[in-house]
Amino acid sequence: MSIEVRNITKTFGRFTALCDVSLSVPSGQLVALLGPSGSGKTTLLRVIAGLEHPDGGSGSVLFHEQDVAGQHARDRHVGFVFQHYALFKHMTVFDNIAFGLTVRPRHRRPGRDEIRRKVQDLLRLIQLENLANRYPSQLSGGQRQRVALARALAVEPKVLLLDEPFGALDARVRQELRRWLRRLHDEIHVTSLFVTHDQEEALEVADRVVVMNAGRIEQVGTPDEVFHQPATEFVLNFLGHVNVFRGRVQQDRVVFGSLAVDAPGAAAAEGGEAKLFVRPHELDILVHPGRFDCLPARVTRIQSAGPFVKLELLTEDGQPVHVELSHDRSNRLGLHENDTVYVRPRQSRVYLGQYSI
Amino acid sequence: MAGTIAFRTGSASSGAAGRPAITEPAPVRWALIGVSLSFLGLFLLIPLAGVFVEAFRKGAGAFFAALRDPAALAAVKLTLLVAAIAVPVNCVFGLAASWAIAKFNFVGKNLLITLIDLPFAVSPVISGLIYILVYGLHGWLGPFLSAHDIEIIFAVPGIVLATLFVTFPFVAREVIPLMQVQGNDDEEAAITLGAGGLQTFFRVTLPNVKWAVLYGVILCNARAMGEFGAVSVVSGHIRGKTSTMPLHVEILYNEYNFVAAFAVASLLALLALATLALKSFVEWRSRRPFAEAPDAAVLEDLSHEH
Numbered sequence: 001m002s003i004e005v006r007n008i009t010k011t012f013g014r015f016t017a018l019c020d021v022s023l024s025v026p027s028g029q030l031v032a033l034l035g036p037s038g039s040g041k042t043t044l045l046r047v048i049a050g051l052e053h054p055d056g057g058s059g060s061v062l063f064h065e066q067d068v069a070g071q072h073a074r075d076r077h078v079g080f081v082f083q084h085y086a087l088f089k090h091m092t093v094f095d096n097i098a099f100g101l102t103v104r105p106r107h108r109r110p111g112r113d114e115i116r117r118k119v120q121d122l123l124r125l126i127q128l129e130n131l132a133n134r135y136p137s138q139l140s141g142g143q144r145q146r147v148a149l150a151r152a153l154a155v156e157p158k159v160l161l162l163d164e165p166f167g168a169l170d171a172r173v174r175q176e177l178r179r180w181l182r183r184l185h186d187e188i189h190v191t192s193l194f195v196t197h198d199q200e201e202a203l204e205v206a207d208r209v210v211v212m213n214a215g216r217i218e219q220v221g222t223p224d225e226v227f228h229q230p231a232t233e234f235v236l237n238f239l240g241h242v243n244v245f246r247g248r249v250q251q252d253r254v255v256f257g258s259l260a261v262d263a264p265g266a267a268a269a270e271g272g273e274a275k276l277f278v279r280p281h282e283l284d285i286l287v288h289p290g291r292f293d294c295l296p297a298r299v300t301r302i303q304s305a306g307p308f309v310k311l312e313l314l315t316e317d318g319q320p321v322h323v324e325l326s327h328d329r330s331n332r333l334g335l336h337e338n339d340t341v342y343v344r345p346r347q348s349r350v351y352l353g354q355y356s357i
Numbered sequence: 358m359a360g361t362i363a364f365r366t367g368s369a370s371s372g373a374a375g376r377p378a379i380t381e382p383a384p385v386r387w388a389l390i391g392v393s394l395s396f397l398g399l400f401l402l403i404p405l406a407g408v409f410v411e412a413f414r415k416g417a418g419a420f421f422a423a424l425r426d427p428a429a430l431a432a433v434k435l436t437l438l439v440a441a442i443a444v445p446v447n448c449v450f451g452l453a454a455s456w457a458i459a460k461f462n463f464v465g466k467n468l469l470i471t472l473i474d475l476p477f478a479v480s481p482v483i484s485g486l487i488y489i490l491v492y493g494l495h496g497w498l499g500p501f502l503s504a505h506d507i508e509i510i511f512a513v514p515g516i517v518l519a520t521l522f523v524t525f526p527f528v529a530r531e532v533i534p535l536m537q538v539q540g541n542d543d544e545e546a547a548i549t550l551g552a553g554g555l556q557t558f559f560r561v562t563l564p565n566v567k568w569a570v571l572y573g574v575i576l577c578n579a580r581a582m583g584e585f586g587a588v589s590v591v592s593g594h595i596r597g598k599t600s601t602m603p604l605h606v607e608i609l610y611n612e613y614n615f616v617a618a619f620a621v622a623s624l625l626a627l628l629a630l631a632t633l634a635l636k637s638f639v640e641w642r643s644r645r646p647f648a649e650a651p652d653a654a655v656l657e658d659l660s661h662e663h
Contacts, residue, residue, distance in 0.1 A: 051545050051548075051549070072548075073545075073548050074549070074552065074553065076549075078549055079549070080545070080546065082546060084542060086545070086546040087546075088547075088560075088561055088564075099547070099550055099560075100552075103551055103552040152549075155551060
């Protein structure tokens with residue numbers, strides 16, 4: 001079931017959490033709402049769930065082309081998973097999962113056996129079959145979050161909304177659980193929207209990523225698109241580390257010290273400021289400058305523990321530059337601290353004021 | 358250096374069962390414990406024991422005779438009646454106020470929080486006098502009340518009102534902080550699962566705060582039965598009619614009827630002991646620890662699937 005949000009604005013006092021936001025999530029996809037804290041991603045999720053009302057008269061929320069703005073949260077049939085699980089402490093795992101079924105009005109409530117069967121199925125799905133009689137406090141964080149997910153799925157929601165579902169877990173469990181969520185989604189295909197501030201999580205798990213900043217959507221795209229073709233400076237910055245070089249436009253090129261990058265069409269901004277963005281893995285290191293355009297720099301630190309070798313360099317004008325090389329490449333170069341090397345971008349993005357090339 | 362570290366970790370693990378690494382020397386500890394215990398004994402235990410000694414000074418017969426006295430029985434009944442009204446009313450008020458304060462924002466919220474504490478800040482005698490000022494014969498509503506033949510001051514309603522005022526904060530004070538800590542997540546989860554307002558309250562909110570409510574109720578009950586000041590002002594001390602147990606004790610004492618006075622007082626003392634026992638039980642029950650499963654468990658059972 002698709003979700004569509006049209007022109008939603010939400011303010012809390014003087015703070016604008018959402019500013020005229022529109023978004024559409026196609027049926028069956030797993031979509032990440034990614035952004036820093038305060039960017040409005042959780043508010044958007046809560047507006048969709050009906051836990052928060054958008055500002056008077058602004059916009060609408062549609063499930064499967066049907067306007068649900070007038071519906072109470074309990075009638076929207078969304079599954080909502082909270083960052084801190086929000087499991088009912090005084091109920092067993094079984095009763096927690098069955099809750100949504102047992103609170104139904106009598107004529108729509110399934111029979112006891114049916115509820116039992118359904119809860120057992122869900123317990124199998126979350127791989128906690130033998131913990132049905134435990135209380136939430138007797139479970140680990142990861143187990144609790146899976147119970148919360150099963151509880152949300154028990155009512156067969158039209159859409160599943162997850163608010164920082166792995167935010168309270170430690171790094172290893174988090175990674176394990178997000179892969180599990182991806183596999184689960186491939187199995188059950190319920191349209192899902194999850195909030196995260198962790199770009200790695202969003203890129204790894206989601207079909208599509210919605211990058212938010214300051215109450216607005218900056219970009220919507222596949223993980224590849226937002227990572228490789230960031231629409232704005234913010235998206236580029238937010239999705240991983242990036243080196244920024246400041247320079248000026250000269251004719252058809254943008255010049256950054258001894259480095260110049262072709263920028264067709266930049267001439268119109270002759271003499272204007274330009275910024276060059278290069279991710280650490282898009283920089284190459286040369287021992288000799290050769291005939292390429294490159295920036296001389298001094299190696300200040302080599303960190304080779306990890307999948308990549310991370311280099312910290314300092315350019316002549318004192319700007320730090322971060323570079324990631326493969327171990328192979330690094331070994332071939334045979335670098336040491338305090339060596340002078342030449343940095344060359346293999347790929348880069350130039351931003352002239354607001355326009356990107 | 359390495360030796361020092363090894364020595365330290367060694368002593369820490371061997372001392373794990375004993376006292377923590379940082380503490381006062383033994384004489385200081387014993388002095389502090391001694392002062393506290395002798396203070397308790399002198400000012401609490403001896404007087405408490407004194408109540409029972411005095412009550413049984415002329416034997417068990419005199420003790421039970423004093424309790425069977427119609428005026429004493431009336432005082433016990435009145436006290437029970439007052440508590441039976443004050444406790445449920447404050448329970449409902451306390452839950453309503455806590456819910457309002459913890460779950461929504463509204464104009465006057467801070468004023469409400471301050472007002473809940475008012476009975477703690479005001480001397481009980483003053484609160485009694487306020488009721489006389491409002492409902493008394495010469496008070497603001499006095500002419501209206503006497504015209505309609507409604508008795509409040511020097512009658513049971515006045516005693517109930519004064520007790521309500523004094524016990525007002527007990528339940529709310531216990532429940533508000535807990536509800537504030539718990540936040541709205543559980544209720545929101547219940548609502549998104551389709552639960553109605555009453556279902557959410559009775560199946561999620563109330564169970565979450567039930568021990569705090571019970572704790573508040575116990576304290577509220579103890580205070581309702583033991584209140585003297587405010588009740589003394591509005592009751593008029595009509596023997597067998599508007600005397601609660603504490604007031605009856607005072608009347609008997611003023612008549613030099615020490616055995617009877619202490620016999621009734623011993624009932625109040627027993628109430629206090631029962632309250633303490635219940636309170637400890639509730640504290641223990643509400644904090645009963647559960648074994649926390651390590652987060653590694655989740656990795657194990659997820660990896661079974663590969």
